[in-house]
Amino acid sequence: MGVFSNMISREELKPGDHIYSWRTAYIYAHHGIYIGDDMVIHFTRAAGQEIGTGTFLDNLFLSSSPSPTNTICEICGDQSKLHGVIKSCLNCFLAGGNLYIFEYAVSSAFFIAKARGGTCTLAASDPAEDVLHRAKSLLNEGFGGYSLFKNNCEDFAIYCKTGFLIETNYSIGRSGQLASWTAAASTVMSSPLRYLTTSGTGLVVVAGTMYSLSRYIADIGVRRDVVKIPVERLIEEAGAEEEPQQAVGLLTI
Structure with a gap:
């Protein structure tokens, strides 16, 4: 893999790989765990509604459906009404897009050079058998309610790879692509007035530094508010939360 592209061929895939495919003109990527076959x-x-914001964004990212719109897959059947953690064939997951692999345990320099979020992390991946165990366990039990800002497809894949969950309630999750959007917005909002006297080159440097720093400190590999949670505990707490008249506090996912 390189700084410019994480694209791989199907022949290179291994069970336990975290893969993704870009949607809607490379605005949003859909993530998952390859389990083989x-x-x-x-x-x-x-x-078609992965982001689930309840706003115009749902329509904007309609093409992120894991299943072809007008075709019933011979392997997967009709998945148009499914939600939560599901299993699809690679063709349905890609939905006509290219195949990319998410990289783990990258260096700080490499992470910053990959200016587009949602492609890599400084965190190390667990062994493939642990990754597959988490993914297959959650296939039967779910991963909570889908939320673009706190609990999306990238968050799910990162949890399967690392076992990490965010401990603090104010967090926006583990998603690198969300961290990039947030960093870009913060840079734009904090720049205008006090940089009016800065030269054009200086402004670019300052804005670039702010953007990179915001992405870096939000990465799952360096932040301090993460804990490693066994998938069995996650499933147990999720089940307890669903029981009537029980107040069970889940960690933010």
Whole structure:
């Protein structure tokens, strides 16, 4: 893999790989865990509605459906009404897009050079058998409610790879692509007035530094508010939360 592209061929895939495919003119990527035999486990609100904001963004990212719009797959069947953690064939997961692999344990320099979020992390991946165990366990039990800002498909894949969950309630989750959007917005909002006297080159340097720093401190590999949670505990707490008249506090996912 390189700084410019994480694209790989199907022949290079290994069970336990975190893969993704760009949607809607490279604005949003859909993520999942490859489990072998051309099958992927991934997290979705519903086909075509992965981000689930309840706003115009749902329509904007309609093409992120893990299942072709007008075709019923011979392997997967009709997945248009499914939501939560589902299993799809690789063709349905890619939905006509290219195949990319998410990189783990990258260096700080490499992470900053990959200016687009949602492609790599400084955190190390657990062994493939642990990754597959988490993904397959959650396929039967779910991963909570889908939320673009706190609990999306990238968050799911990162949890499967690392076992990490965010401990603090104010967090926006583990998603690198969300961290990039947030960093870009923060840079734009904090720049205008006090940089009016700065030269054009200086402004670019300052803005670039702010953007990179914001992305870096939000990465799952360096932030301090993460804890490693066994998938069995996650499933147990999720089940307890669903029981009537019980107040069970889940960690933010």
